[in-house]
Amino acid sequence: MRADELAANLAAVRRRIEVACESAGRDPGEVSLVVVTKFFPASDVRLLADLGVTDVGENRHQEAEAKAAECADLGLRWHFIGGLQSNKAAAVASYADVVESLDRAKLVGPLSRGAQARTDATGVAAGVDVLLQVSLDPPGTGHRSGAAPAELDPLAQRVEESETLRLRGLMAVAPLGEDPAAAFARLAAIREDFVREHPRATVLSAGMSGDLEAAVAHGATHVRVGSAVLGPRPAVQ
Ligand SMILES: *Cc1c(COP(=O)(O)O)cnc(C)c1O
Numbered sequence: 001m002r003a004d005e006l007a008a009n010l011a012a013v014r015r016r017i018e019v020a021c022e023s024a025g026r027d028p029g030e031v032s033l034v035v036v037t038k039f040f041p042a043s044d045v046r047l048l049a050d051l052g053v054t055d056v057g058e059n060r061h062q063e064a065e066a067k068a069a070e071c072a073d074l075g076l077r078w079h080f081i082g083g084l085q086s087n088k089a090a091a092v093a094s095y096a097d098v099v100e101s102l103d104r105a106k107l108v109g110p111l112s113r114g115a116q117a118r119t120d121a122t123g124v125a126a127g128v129d130v131l132l133q134v135s136l137d138p139p140g141t142g143h144r145s146g147a148a149p150a151e152l153d154p155l156a157q158r159v160e161e162s163e164t165l166r167l168r169g170l171m172a173v174a175p176l177g178e179d180p181a182a183a184f185a186r187l188a189a190i191r192e193d194f195v196r197e198h199p200r201a202t203v204l205s206a207g208m209s210g211d212l213e214a215a216v217a218h219g220a221t222h223v224r225v226g227s228a229v230l231g232p233r234p235a236v237q
Contacts, residue, residue, distance in 0.1 A: 003047050009229045010035075010051055013212075017223065020216035031216055034079050034205070036226030038063065039233040042070040048229075049074040057081045057100075057224050061088045068095040081171070081205075081224055083145055090114035093128050100131040100171040100205050100224075103147045108158045108165070115164035127164045131171040131205055132156060134190055136183045138175075146172060149190045156198050169203030169221070170194060180211035184218035191219065 013033065021028040036057040037045050045056055045067060058064035059082025068078050080096035089107045092099060093114025102111065115128040132155055135146030147155055152170070159167045172187050174180035184206055191204055207215025209228035216223065227233060 002044070003050070005231070006044065006047050006229065007051055009231070010048070010053070013209075013225050013228050016212060016228075017216065020213040023213075024217045026216065030221060032222045034081075034222055034224045035229050036081065036208075036224050037067070037230065038082075038226065040230045042067045044230060045071045045076070046074065049076060055079060055098075055222075057226075059083075061085075061092055065091065065095055079205075079224070084111075086110055094118060096128065098129040098131065098168070101133045101145075102130050102155070102159070103133045103135075103145065104151075105155055105158050108155075108162060112162040112164050115162075118164075127166055129168045129203075130159050130165045131169050131203060132159070132167075133171045133173075134187070136172050136175055136186055141175075149193075152190070152194055153197060156194070156201070160198075167198060167201045169201045169205070171205040173208070174206075174211055174214075181214040181217070184211075184214050184220075188218040 017031050018028045021031060034055040034057045035048055035053050038059050055077045057079040064080060077097040078095060079098040079100055080092050081100045084101055084107050086106050089110035090113045093111045094117055099111060118126045132152055133146040134149055134152060135144040137144045156167055159165050170191055174183040187206060195202060203222060204220050205222040206220040207223040209225050212223045
């Protein structure tokens with residue numbers, strides 16, 4: 001049964017996080033699991049919530065919007081982890097509790113407006129948590145997703161000016177074809193500088209199914225795990 005499969009995979013991933021924390025001398029309570037449910041149906045999200053998952057990640061706006069609506073009764077925290085288009089950013093901020101992929105100043109306005117529309121049960125503006133996505137690609141590489149490290153400070157300032165966005169920290173993906181430990185070591189140094197300027201922005205979202213141990217060793221507070229929990233995704237993305 002799907003529920004048993006998800007339960008077993010989830011237990012194995014939680015165990016991996018614990019072991020990684022032990023090796024790094026960290027408290028496992030410091031590392032949160034975000035289960036990436038992209039390409040999988042809302043029924044899986046429901047099973048995951050039953051298994052104690054509190055945070056889910058999605059990377060495509062339309063799919064995320066539909067699933068968040070279908071699962072609105074579950075009280076989950078929705079993380080948007082995909083590339084953001086400026087014409088979709090306001091809509092994303094209307095259902096995502098955490099936007100992890102803010103990588104350019106142009107997105108701050110629409111995200112703020114989208115977040116403005118959200119209110120909690122008492123009608124108070126609820127706001128949206130934001131992580132800045134930093135690129136770990138070597139400089140000069142053609143397409144990068146994520147801001148260059150030097151762009152983080154001005155971007156953070158723009159977020160801090162917004163009344164509805166809360167700057168929480170950084171997100172990164174290890175580049176393909178490089179040892180993730182080397183990439184996450186660079187990330188740890190970038191984060192150290194960043195937190196010095198923005199002492200409350202302590203979240204570090206890094207590590208996926210294949211490299212969560214390396215990310216935990218380099219200070220990740222959130223790991224985003226998809227296939228190790230849900231199984232392989234369809235090949236076309
Ligand atoms: C899909 C995705 C993940 C999860 O990847 P897995 O290898 O399936 O664990 C994590 N982060 C981002 C940004 C993703 O797009």
